[in-house]
Amino acid sequence: DARVTQTPRHKVTEMGQEVTMRCQPILGHNTVFWYRQTMMQGLELLAYFRNRAPLDDSGMPKDRFSAEMPDATLATLKIQPSEPRDSAVYFCASGNREDTEAFFGQGTRLTVV
Amino acid sequence: LAKTTQPISMDSYEGQEVNITCSHNNIATNDYITWYQQFPSQGPRFIIQGYKTKVTNEVASLFIPADRKSSTLSLPRVSLSDTAVYYCLVGSQDDKIIFGKGTRLHILP
Numbered sequence: 395d396a397r398v399t400q401t402p403r404h405k406v407t408e409m410g411q412e413v414t415m416r417c418q419p420i421l422g423h424n425t426v427f428w429y430r431q432t433m434m435q436g437l438e439l440l441a442y443f444r445n446r447a448p449l450d451d452s453g454m455p456k457d458r459f460s461a462e463m464p465d466a467t468l469a470t471l472k473i474q475p476s477e478p479r480d481s482a483v484y485f486c487a488s489g490n491r492e493d494t495e496a497f498f499g500q501g502t503r504l505t506v507v
Numbered sequence: 508l509a510k511t512t513q514p515i516s517m518d519s520y521e522g523q524e525v526n527i528t529c530s531h532n533n534i535a536t537n538d539y540i541t542w543y544q545q546f547p548s549q550g551p552r553f554i555i556q557g558y559k560t561k562v563t564n565e566v567a568s569l570f571i572p573a574d575r576k577s578s579t580l581s582l583p584r585v586s587l588s589d590t591a592v593y594y595c596l597v598g599s600q601d602d603k604i605i606f607g608k609g610t611r612l613h614i615l616p
Contacts, residue, residue, distance in 0.1 A: 398550075427604060437551070437594075437606035450603055485550045487604075495541070496604050498550025 396420045398499035400486050406505045412474040415502045417486030418467055426469045427487040427496060428454075428461055437485070443469065444491060476506045509533045509597040516611040525582040527610050529595030532576050537599040540571060540578045543606070545592045551606070554593075555580070590614045 399418040407413055419426050428440040441451035446463040454461065458480075460472045473480055483503050487496040512530040519525045531540070539558050543551040555562055557569040557578070568581040582589055594609040 429606075436608050439603055439605055442603055487550065489604075491600055495553045495556065496551075498552065501548075501550055 396497075398486055398488050398497050400484075400499035400502050402502060403500060404503045404505075406507065407476055409477055409506055410475045411506075412472065413476045413480075413504060413506075415471045415484050415486075415504070417469040417471075417488075417499060419469060419486070419488030420497055421467070423488035423490055423497075425489045425491055425496075426463060427485075427489075428469070428471050429485040429487065430482045431485060431501075432482045440471070440484075473504075476504075478506045481505050509535060509538055511595045511597055511607050513593075513595050513607065513610045515608065516613065518613045518615060519585055520615050521586055522584055525585050525589070525612065525614075527580045527582075527593055527595075527612070528577060529580070530577045531595070531597045534575050534597050535599065538597050538602075539599065540569065540575075541596045541598075542567070542569065542580045543594045543596065545594065545609070547591075551594060585612075585614050587614050587616060 401416045425444045427442040429437050431437045440454040441461040443463050463469045483501045485498050485501045487498040489496040509531045541556040542554045544554050545551040555567050555569045557571050559571050562569045570579045590613055592609040592611050594606050
């Protein structure tokens with residue numbers, strides 16, 4: 395059963411620390427999305443990649459967030475330094491350009507204290 | 508990307524048919540209409556997608572009028588487990604997938 399895998403599922407960290415979230419997209423998918431979800435803002439698109447190349451990261455705070463795809467099986471989202479306002483659930487999703495359907499992981503619940 | 512408008516919340520009872528309508532007046536020729544469902548503590552899940560007229564699968568039906576400026580997601584005989592947030596999205600294959608606020612559906616016993 396193919397699925398998007400995100401690690402860790404939960405992360406509590408102190409303000410100022412670096413946080414790295416990882417995502418393994420479904421094998422064969424060529425598009426990867428990173429979203430952040432909070433009660434106030436809902437689901438926000440942070441960045442997305444196609445064939446490992448970043449297409450749009452305009453939703454991401456550039457000074458502290460970075461997203462990469464070191465290879466086709468791994469996407470990372472890094473926050474450095476983290477702040478309490480970064481507390482949210484971060485979702486990764488993958489899909490194929492031809493389908494317009496995105497498959498979501500279970501999310502990483504980040505709490506910055 | 509076409510803007511979508513859908514009700515913030517809806518209540519219904521078990522066994523009823525639920526229809527959630529989404530407005531997308533600026534839909535483009537290449538755009539598809541896609542609906543996702545999200546349960547608490549889970550990521551959104553694709554439900555159904557269509558371009559025109561009617562699409563039906565094992566979960567829902569999607570009705571799209573000829574002008575395509577709106578669409579209706581129909582959930583037949585809902586149960587308590589259908590309580591979730593439902594998102595209507597409009598876009599083409601080359602678009603990024605943007606979610607609005609969605610419709611919070613609450614099914615009552």
